Amino acid sequence: MQLKRRHRPQALISLVPMIDVMMILLVFFMVTSTYLNLDMIPVVQPAGPASTTASTERAALMIRIAADGSVTARGQPLTSQDLRALLTQTAKAAPETRLFLLPSGAAPLQSMVAIMDLAAQSGLSDLRVLRLEGRP
DSSP: OOOOOOOOOOOOOOOHHHHHHHHHHHHHHHHHHTTOOOOOOOOOOOOSHHHHHHHHTSOEEEEEEOTTSOEEETTEEEOHHHHHHHHHHHHHHOTTOEEEEEEOTTOOHHHHHHHHHHHHHHTOOOEEEOOOTTOO
């Protein structure tokens, strides 16, 4: 005896719910991206080989910021008053001096901002923030 099987229609997989979710995600990311207001410090890139030759002749001062926020320049640890005096003296002697900041990866941001403010107050305008390669 042969049994009759009921013929079931094959289930269709609907993509409409997935498209709805994707549209909602798209709208969400478009709306939230307008609220991202990134205020960055402008970085000046050298224009070409002529600018690099002129920049190598200028004096440079490197300031290191440790993880605890302590500042070192020319191998000597400095207090904020010593740093202010050093930057003022450097700006008076050579205003075109290039100032390099090398913060530790764990250095507090406030220390770096304070040094940038001191440099601006003393008249040093060419300031660059460095980072070691291989570190974020």
